[in-house]
Amino acid sequence: xxxxxxxxxxxxxxxxxxxxxxxxxxxxxxxxxxxxxxxxxxxxxxxxxxxxxxxxxxxxxxxxxxxxxxxxxxxxxxxxxxxxxxxxxxxxxxxxxxxxxxxxxxxxxxxxxxxxxxxxxxxxxxxxxxxxxxxxxxxxxxxxxxxxxxxxxxxxxxxxxxxxxxxxxxxxxxxxxxxxxxxxxxxxxxxxxxxxxxxxxxxxxxxxxxxxxxxxxxxxxxxxxxxxxxxxxxxxxxxxxxxxxxxxxxxxxxxxxxxxxxxxxxxxxxxxxxxxxxxxxxxxxxxxxxxxxxxxxxxxxxxxxxxxxxxxxxxxxxxxxxxxxxxxxxxxxxxxxxxxxxxxxxxxxxxxxxxxxxxxxxxxxxxxxxxxxxxxxxxxxxxxxxxxxxxxxxxxxxxxxxxxxxxxxxxxxxxxxxxxxxxxxxxxxxxxxxxxxxxxxxxxxxxxxxxxxxxxxxxxxxxxxxxxxxxxxxxxxxxxxxxxxxxxxxxxxxxxxxxxxxxxxxxxxxxxxxxxxxxxxxxxxxxxxxxxxxxxxxxxxxxxxxxxxxxxxxxxxxxxxxxxxxxxxxxxxxxxxxxxxxxxxxxxxxxxxxxxxxxxxxxxxxxxxxxxxxxxxxxxxxxxxxxxxxxxxxxxxxxxxxxxxxxxxxxxxxxxxxxxxxxxxxxxxxxxxxxxxxxxxxxxxx
Numbered sequence: 001x002x003x004x005x006x007x008x009x010x011x012x013x014x015x016x017x018x019x020x021x022x023x024x025x026x027x028x029x030x031x032x033x034x035x036x037x038x039x040x041x042x043x044x045x046x047x048x049x050x051x052x053x054x055x056x057x058x059x060x061x062x063x064x065x066x067x068x069x070x071x072x073x074x075x076x077x078x079x080x081x082x083x084x085x086x087x088x089x090x091x092x093x094x095x096x097x098x099x100x101x102x103x104x105x106x107x108x109x110x111x112x113x114x115x116x117x118x119x120x121x122x123x124x125x126x127x128x129x130x131x132x133x134x135x136x137x138x139x140x141x142x143x144x145x146x147x148x149x150x151x152x153x154x155x156x157x158x159x160x161x162x163x164x165x166x167x168x169x170x171x172x173x174x175x176x177x178x179x180x181x182x183x184x185x186x187x188x189x190x191x192x193x194x195x196x197x198x199x200x201x202x203x204x205x206x207x208x209x210x211x212x213x214x215x216x217x218x219x220x221x222x223x224x225x226x227x228x229x230x231x232x233x234x235x236x237x238x239x240x241x242x243x244x245x246x247x248x249x250x251x252x253x254x255x256x257x258x259x260x261x262x263x264x265x266x267x268x269x270x271x272x273x274x275x276x277x278x279x280x281x282x283x284x285x286x287x288x289x290x291x292x293x294x295x296x297x298x299x300x301x302x303x304x305x306x307x308x309x310x311x312x313x314x315x316x317x318x319x320x321x322x323x324x325x326x327x328x329x330x331x332x333x334x335x336x337x338x339x340x341x342x343x344x345x346x347x348x349x350x351x352x353x354x355x356x357x358x359x360x361x362x363x364x365x366x367x368x369x370x371x372x373x374x375x376x377x378x379x380x381x382x383x384x385x386x387x388x389x390x391x392x393x394x395x396x397x398x399x400x401x402x403x404x405x406x407x408x409x410x411x412x413x414x415x416x417x418x419x420x421x422x423x424x425x426x427x428x429x430x431x432x433x434x435x436x437x438x439x440x441x442x443x444x445x446x447x448x449x450x451x452x453x454x455x456x457x458x459x460x461x462x463x464x465x466x467x468x469x470x471x472x473x474x475x476x477x478x479x480x481x482x483x484x485x486x487x488x489x490x491x492x493x494x495x496x497x498x499x500x501x502x503x504x505x506x507x508x509x510x511x512x513x514x515x516x517x518x519x520x521x522x523x524x525x526x527x528x529x530x531x532x533x534x535x536x537x538x539x540x541x542x543x544x545x546x547x548x549x550x551x552x553x554x555x556x557x558x559x560x561x562x563x564x565x566x567x568x569x570x571x572x573x574x575x576x577x578x579x580x581x582x583x584x585x586x587x588x589x590x591x592x593x594x595x596x597x598x599x600x601x602x603x604x605x606x607x608x609x610x611x612x613x614x615x616x617x618x619x620x621x622x623x624x625x626x627x628x629x630x631x632x633x634x635x636x637x638x639x640x641x642x643x644x645x646x647x648x649x650x651x652x653x654x655x656x657x658x659x660x661x662x663x664x665x666x667x668x669x670x671x672x673x674x675x676x677x678x679x680x681x682x683x684x685x686x
Contacts (some may be wrong), residue, residue, distance in 0.1 A: 038119070040131040043089060044070065055135065060108030060511075076511075078104040078112060085117075092121050092131055102138065108511045114142040151275060168249070169197060169259040171220055176200050185242065185265055187234035205231035205239075216246060219259050223248040229266070241267045289314035289372075289393040292379075293330060295350060295386070305330040305350065305389065317393060319366055330391075346376065353378045353386045359396070371397045427505075427518040434459060443501070443524055445493040464490035464498065478505055478518055488525070500526040560601055568594045585633075592634050596670065599663050622662040625651045631669045639677050645684035646677070 036058070037051040048070040050056070053063040059076070066072065074082050081103035088101035100118045107113050119133020165182025169175075174197045178186065183193035186203060197216075201209055208230035215226040225247040232240045246261030292309035310325035318325065318332065325332065342358050349356035356376040361369060372393045379388035424437035433453040441448045444462050448454050463471055467489045474487040484506040491499050505520030571591040579587060632648050639646040676685045 036135040038117075038133060038135060040070070041128055043093065043129065043131050048073075050135070058107075058137070059105060059113065073105065076105045076107075078106055081105070088117070088119075089131065092119050092133075093129075095121055106511060110509075110511055112139075113137060114139045151272075165263045165265075167261060167263065169216065169220070169246075171256065171258055174198070182263055185240065185263055186232060187236060203233055205233060207231075212244070216259055219246050219248055220256060223250075223256055240265050241270055289317045289395075291325070291391045291393075293389040293391060295389060307332075314393060317370065317372070317395060349376055350389070351385065353384050369397075370395060371400050422521045422523050424521050425519075429515050429517055432457075440522070443499075443522065444491060445495075462491045462493075464492055466490075475518075478507055479515055481507065484520075488529075499524055500529045564594060564598055564601070568598065589633055589637070592630050596634065596666070599667070602663075617661040617664060619659055619661055621657050621659050623656060624654050624658050624665075625656070627662060627666055628654075628669065631666060631673060635670070635673045635677060638674075639685060642677060642680075643682065644677060644680055646673075647684055647686050649686060 036054040038049065038055070039051075040046060040048040049068045053068055055073070056063050056066060056068050074085075077085065084101050085103050088099050091099045097120060098118070099120075100116060102114065102116050104112050104114050114137070115135050116138045117133060117135040119131050122130050122132065165185045166179040167182045168177045170177070176195055176197055178188060178193040178195075180190050180193065182188075183190050186195075186200065188195060201213060204212055212228060212230050215224075215228055218224045219226055225245070227243065227245040229241065229243050232242050234240065242263050243266045244261060244263045246259050248256045249258040249260050251257045290309075290311045291307050291314050293305040294308045295305045307325050307328045307330065310320075310323070312322050315322050315325055342360060345358060346356060348354075355378065358374050358376075359371065360374050361371050373396050374394075375390075375392045377390045377392075378386035379390055423440040423443055425440060426435040427433075428435065433455065435453050436448060437452075440446075441454075444459065446454055446458055446462060460468065460471070470487070471489060474485060478485045484504050486502070486504050488500060488502050491501055493499065501522050502525040503520055503522040505518045507515055508517045508519050510516040568591060571587055571594060574587045575584060575591060628648065628651055632646055636646050673685070
């Protein structure tokens, strides 16, 4: 396992011989620890099987249904597992000893399972070539190894991103200069990263200060480079662990004039290393705990069995030092919370020599409680009063908590489905039956069997006649799709009411990849669909009214344009004639007002363009001074009627020409001036 001093290689646990045990006892240990024994006569074409079809059962297959063979296991291999198994088998056939192979299989539930196998070649009676060996599941270890690899990659990224500060100690004046990152690490101001050596030394931990200063002095006096670790206490109260290196700097004559170096914050690195150690411990704890018991039947009390062997995992599980359990009585495996009936069953099994599986709860010395699955197996086969026993313990505390959490989660899901109106269903493609959840019968107005199923033909009878073909098409599409499918269908209840049902279903395949079922949920969405359809109708009616309004405005503006153009024409004739200056000004103001009215009609036409998103601006050169003067003259009579003075300033400072939409700017100016006159009670408008 990785240690604090450095990360070493991961050591794969191997099954070592237990002292004083014969071959039959070793086989019992293999059974108790979950190892699966296998044999292969006349490989590669002969019979291959695990003892008791143990592997088939472990993968979730029924030996009465699935025939065990080498091709079957090859078909369940994932990735390059088949190639690696084949290579290992060839090496075994060649007589190589100690061959091991790791491989992954797909179990009946579609889950990836990892195994470690070993075997050897031998010749049985009659000269029959045989391969035989054992297989052990290592799925848990693999998962932990993946987690460890991910953590290691994260640690490497953190080290790359760690800040490295540089510094230089000037021997002439004893001042230390720091880079920006070095100043941050020491807690110095970034804008003044310089401090005397005495001040810097005061920030070192008391236990580290003399050692670090001695290394710096040796570097300054004798030119000895150094690397050391030390703690830094920063002004903000935080403490950081750092690794510093230094080397001498010499002038052109070879004299040492300074000490230069770098300081690396390794606080996070040390924390990551500790995490790596904990992950290494997690890999060890992934193995089952194993103990070998020697039984003395002269006593009738439970503690007559003595622990003669305990692997490291068991010591860790019970909170003991390695080897600390040897010689202890079996009572250490039971806590005060252990059910007395369970202890009685253990006692009966020991007397009868019968295997036993129980779940126990016991307390560690630190006060924590552990729930374990325990298996008690006699060594050398069943029989009365066997001397040697194997006990295996598997920590199931987390698994039991997960199971309880899963049960709570499933109950919450069912409550949420009831509140949301969802019902669950599952079509078994092999039997044609529909397995339905709570509320399905009420939604579809169907009678459900006592086992919670109904015939799919009954479901078709509820379909609206116009939707049956759609149901058939979606059924076939779901069988051919890898993604969930959504369908909206109408059903006709027995009272004649038509309801809109929205369903989402997905295809479920078995371990061999064959279609097994269609799983999905349904909801009565009639009310929502009716609301949406009503909103669509209202939207269409509103759009129709808007179009009618636009057409009306367009017709009215066209009708008003004709007489207005006549008025403007007459005003232009008056202006062109000989008029008194006062009347000419009146005529021009009337003409400007008429022109503004004409553009107002254009604006009415533009309203329809705005609604259609087609309004355009017409840009052209114009005189802004004349525009402002005209706007003021147009509104001056209104200001005078309210007793206000309308005064124009700063027109001469404007440019002679601008490029823009003149009539839009005129409209803005008229609105501004009109509002100013409207909301000014007395005085003047400038």
